[in-house]
Amino acid sequence: MGMDIGSTASKCVIMKNGREIAAQSVVPLGTGTSGPERSLEGVLKESGLSQEDIALTAATGYGRNSIPQAKLSFSELSCHAKGACWLFPAVRTVIDIGGQDVKALTILNGRLDQFVMNDKCAAGTGRFLEVMAHVLDKELSEMPELDARSKNRVDISSTCTVFAESEVISQLAQGVDICDLVAGIHRSVARRAASLVKRLGIIEPLFLTGGVAQNSGVVRALEKELGLTVRTDPRAQLAGAIGAALLAWEQIREEE
Ligand code: ADP
Numbered sequence: 350m351g352m353d354i355g356s357t358a359s360k361c362v363i364m365k366n367g368r369e370i371a372a373q374s375v376v377p378l379g380t381g382t383s384g385p386e387r388s389l390e391g392v393l394k395e396s397g398l399s400q401e402d403i404a405l406t407a408a409t410g411y412g413r414n415s416i417p418q419a420k421l422s423f424s425e426l427s428c429h430a431k432g433a434c435w436l437f438p439a440v441r442t443v444i445d446i447g448g449q450d451v452k453a454l455t456i457l458n459g460r461l462d463q464f465v466m467n468d469k470c471a472a473g474t475g476r477f478l479e480v481m482a483h484v485l486d487k488e489l490s491e492m493p494e495l496d497a498r499s500k501n502r503v504d505i506s507s508t509c510t511v512f513a514e515s516e517v518i519s520q521l522a523q524g525v526d527i528c529d530l531v532a533g534i535h536r537s538v539a540r541r542a543a544s545l546v547k548r549l550g551i552i553e554p555l556f557l558t559g560g561v562a563q564n565s566g567v568v569r570a571l572e573k574e575l576g577l578t579v580r581t582d583p584r585a586q587l588a589g590a591i592g593a594a595l596l597a598w599e600q601i602r603e604e605e
Contacts, residue, residue, distance in 0.1 A: 350403045351594030354412035357448025359384035360590040361392045367598035372396035380412025407597035428592030430461035436582045441552035446561035448475040453546040465549045471510040473541025481534045496566030499532035539570035557581040558588035
């Protein structure tokens with residue numbers, strides 16, 4: 350079992366023989382909440398297994414050291430590298446956009462090589478998108494569709510989340526089209542991720558992980574910003590949990 354206990358969401362997967370996902374669960378509540386327990390209960394229920402049936406549990410993420418069931422813990426970087434390689438074996442560069450941070454890493458021979466990250470500021474993260482969706486009175490799931498309808502994207506000039514929020518409120522007050530604002534918000538996230546990954550140096554193919562990968566508006570904006578194809582997977586938010594499960598599986602194999 351792999352558990353990725355993030356700042357914003359708790360993810361859990363059970364993997365069978367290190368090859369297939371037997372059960373998966375995402376609860377949109379992070380460390381310090383009922384999220385970890387609920388995601389654990391979710392996978393056990395889906396698989397019909399009990400904790401005693403699990404050979405080994407490994408945790409990753411911000412809250413990885415607060416999980417009593419986890420006998421192992423691994424860094425988010427190693428787990429995202431491992432999980433991304435499992436989801437998309439050809440991957441050479443990974444961008445992970447999570448709830449409160451953004452990471453970019455390169456992969457060499459299936460393992461983490463170099464990395465850069467921003468965990469100092471909410472701009473460019475899932476939190477930024479959540480704040481903006483709230484200001485616009487929209488659900489996160491509605492954002493890609495609104496973006497797709499934009500005809501005249503607005504440029505959000507503030508880099509800070511708090512100032513960008515004021516900027517969006519004042520644009521709304523001026524009657525700017527909400528679709529154009531959403532497209533501007535997605536571009537702002539894409540620009541931050543692009544500048545981070547450019548510091549690292551991109552090797553294609555590039556794969557996007559983290560919860561924000563579910564937002565096709567951000568994926569498209571990132572493609573435009575970088576001028577290349579950004580690949581992802583519907584299970585991209587589970588990349589860290591998958592990586593933790595695979596590292597636990599490797600540990601079992603080594604001990605055999
Ligand atoms: P962490 O590991 O830091 O807790 P995740 O990688 O799980 O974060 O990503 C959480 C973020 O994913 C949220 O802040 C949110 O912006 C985004 N997200 C989650 N579900 C969706 C969705 N259905 N559509 C778009 N964005 C989503």
